[in-house]
Amino acid sequence: MVAEDLIWGYIYPNEIEIQWSILIVLYPYITGLVAGAFIASSLYHVFGKQEIKPVARFALLTALAFLLVATLPLVTHLGNPLRGIEIMFTPHLTSAMSGFGYIYSFYLIIVVLEIWLSFREDIVKNALKFKGWKKLMYSSLALFSYDISEKALHSDEKFARKLAIIGIPSAAFLHGYVGFIFGGIKANPWWSTPLMPIIFLMSAIVSGIALLILLYITASWLRKKVLNYKTLFSLAHYLWIFLILDVTLELLEIISMKYESLEEIEIIDRLLSEKIATTFYGVQLTMGIFIPFVLLILVMVMKNREKLKTLMIAVSSIFVVIGVFAMRWNVVIGGQEISKSLSGTNTYVPVFFSQEGVLPALIIMILPFIILTVLTYILPPWKDMET
Amino acid sequence: MDISRREFTKFGCRIIIGAAAGATIVESIATMGAAQVESPNKDYDWNEHLWGYVVDTRKCIGCGRCANACKLENEVPFDEPVYRTWIERYRVTREGNEETVKIDSPNGGIDGFIEDIPAKEIKKAFYVPKICNHCDNPPCVQVCPVGATYMTEDGVVLVDYEYCIGCRYCIQGCPYGARYFNIEKGTADKCTWCYHRITKGLLPACVQACPVGARKFGDLKDPESEINKILDKERINVLKADLGTKPKVYYVGLDREVR
Numbered sequence A: 001m002v003a004e005d006l007i008w009g010y011i012y013p014n015e016i017e018i019q020w021s022i023l024i025v026l027y028p029y030i031t032g033l034v035a036g037a038f039i040a041s042s043l044y045h046v047f048g049k050q051e052i053k054p055v056a057r058f059a060l061l062t063a064l065a066f067l068l069v070a071t072l073p074l075v076t077h078l079g080n081p082l083r084g085i086e087i088m089f090t091p092h093l094t095s096a097m098s099g100f101g102y103i104y105s106f107y108l109i110i111v112v113l114e115i116w117l118s119f120r121e122d123i124v125k126n127a128l129k130f131k132g133w134k135k136l137m138y139s140s141l142a143l144f145s146y147d148i149s150e151k152a153l154h155s156d157e158k159f160a161r162k163l164a165i166i167g168i169p170s171a172a173f174l175h176g177y178v179g180f181i182f183g184g185i186k187a188n189p190w191w192s193t194p195l196m197p198i199i200f201l202m203s204a205i206v207s208g209i210a211l212l213i214l215l216y217i218t219a220s221w222l223r224k225k226v227l228n229y230k231t232l233f234s235l236a237h238y239l240w241i242f243l244i245l246d247v248t249l250e251l252l253e254i255i256s257m258k259y260e261s262l263e264e265i266e267i268i269d270r271l272l273s274e275k276i277a278t279t280f281y282g283v284q285l286t287m288g289i290f291i292p293f294v295l296l297i298l299v300m301v302m303k304n305r306e307k308l309k310t311l312m313i314a315v316s317s318i319f320v321v322i323g324v325f326a327m328r329w330n331v332v333i334g335g336q337e338i339s340k341s342l343s344g345t346n347t348y349v350p351v352f353f354s355q356e357g358v359l360p361a362l363i364i365m366i367l368p369f370i371i372l373t374v375l376t377y378i379l380p381p382w383k384d385m386e387t
Numbered sequence B: 001m002d003i004s005r006r007e008f009t010k011f012g013c014r015i016i017i018g019a020a021a022g023a024t025i026v027e028s029i030a031t032m033g034a035a036q037v038e039s040p041n042k043d044y045d046w047n048e049h050l051w052g053y054v055v056d057t058r059k060c061i062g063c064g065r066c067a068n069a070c071k072l073e074n075e076v077p078f079d080e081p082v083y084r085t086w087i088e089r090y091r092v093t094r095e096g097n098e099e100t101v102k103i104d105s106p107n108g109g110i111d112g113f114i115e116d117i118p119a120k121e122i123k124k125a126f127y128v129p130k131i132c133n134h135c136d137n138p139p140c141v142q143v144c145p146v147g148a149t150y151m152t153e154d155g156v157v158l159v160d161y162e163y164c165i166g167c168r169y170c171i172q173g174c175p176y177g178a179r180y181f182n183i184e185k186g187t188a189d190k191c192t193w194c195y196h197r198i199t200k201g202l203l204p205a206c207v208q209a210c211p212v213g214a215r216k217f218g219d220l221k222d223p224e225s226e227i228n229k230i231l232d233k234e235r236i237n238v239l240k241a242d243l244g245t246k247p248k249v250y251y252v253g254l255d256r257e258v259r
């Protein structure tokens, strides 16, 4: 039935089944990308960083594309998916998970409004320009109000800014909260730390910026346009700063665990040295943080050589998004590979075809890119990038 | 807020979400997720009881009858590795000054245990029956996002199978590994202290099945009950007391190795 060699030491008999699969790894990964992309766009919308402007609207569309699939891994994984909606009607508020429906919906509204406001001028112009079904589509998107006078646009912008100001804490909340879902579980020594929300948030920002960089480079390449290097380097700079915050927190957590050496340290040492050594030290820390960190320093000190620097930034960003995925994996899967008896470990073996397998995970990961393509077709953000 | 959760659902569908949220906050916090507000059967008043459980580890012989009886009584999927109660075996061996503890619970102890370490190498050995602790401060109830797992007035932690969405957060939240996922129902599942029996004045199946009286069950509100007598006389411990879960399964003769 279950291969004995997957288990070391003693685990509680009910722990033979690992409950949260790769889909639950995707959930914090995707919400993290959303929060990160949104915060990247706020660098312009709220903090007025002009160099980010070319990708600010693109970042919002990216956030929406991923946000739209964020509930999928959760619902797919439920034992009774049809009852999932109960979380909206009868949330049980002592549960960290119960707020998800509300926080998610609130955030969705903010992102959609923010997009609407920042694209309204284009929408109205298109509504006036096109004929037939396109006219209908843009007119309905414009909510049949066509005022794009200087004054109207100005008040749009003011409102968008206010919205983005609310957006930042809610993005932080959306994701910090996901961290708390794990951080608040006292039963699991690998999860239970008050640092978890903030670690999740930092890695979210890092992954969101890296994703934005990759999408920006890809989009420019596909559209055969030159990159705005100022924007790219500035994004790289922010990536670097958030990497430092991220690694500080992640190391702080491990170091204090080791230093305090509580009862659970033996099993955690075993987790780190046997179970997730590669994904933790190798992928999460070395590939996901240290290599990009060094590459980005080089980018900052190097003069000219734009092509090479772009390549280095691209490689760093790829490493970062993989590293953050590994981080989610190490938390979600790693936490379940140690037994709460603190006396043994189990092994998660992903299956490909199953409700909670790798295949649905892949589909869920491909979907946002399709959604993003459609979104950019309806609301092209490209002209910002060209000026 | 004296409305049941199910009525509340219907109600919640009709009124606007904002109002629903507000009202739910009150209900949800006030009831700690009680899915039912009435005693399960007419002749039984759940306000009159508070159930408790005692395990005397010194008596347990590891025969596994309790775990077997539980699976049969409660239709726990027999061939799946899921258990409402199980028996752990601890064997401490010594080599020089090195002590090692070997813990096992093959198939939850249902089929008994095989002697695979020569007796002369074993320094100390004992069995520890495990079961849901029906914690008085249960993290599983705390973390359930829809309140499908709840505590009855007589102190039993139950799952509402009609309501559970199957997110398995409670399984993560229980520090004792007492919960499992029931594939047939698509919900979380766990020991009920045989609620269908105890509310009719019977004992839980595991207590009934134990040939040596290592498992005792009774009413903490009744000063004359057998378990109160034991609690008064013996030195008692609970599992993972430091987590603040306040278990209502009390152990006599619990070794420090047991977690």
Ligand code: SF4
Residues within 6 Å of the ligand: B131, B132, B133, B134, B135, B138, B139, B140, B141, B157, B173, B174, B175, B176, B177, B178, B179, B190, B245
């Ligand atoms: S032992 Fe676990 S399942 Fe039972 S009440 Fe305590 S936390 Fe809940």
Ligand code: SF4
Residues within 6 Å of the ligand: B143, B144, B145, B146, B147, B148, B149, B159, B163, B164, B165, B166, B167, B168, B169, B170, B171, B187, B188
């Ligand atoms: S699996 Fe069911 S009982 Fe457990 S937390 Fe989720 S909804 Fe609640």
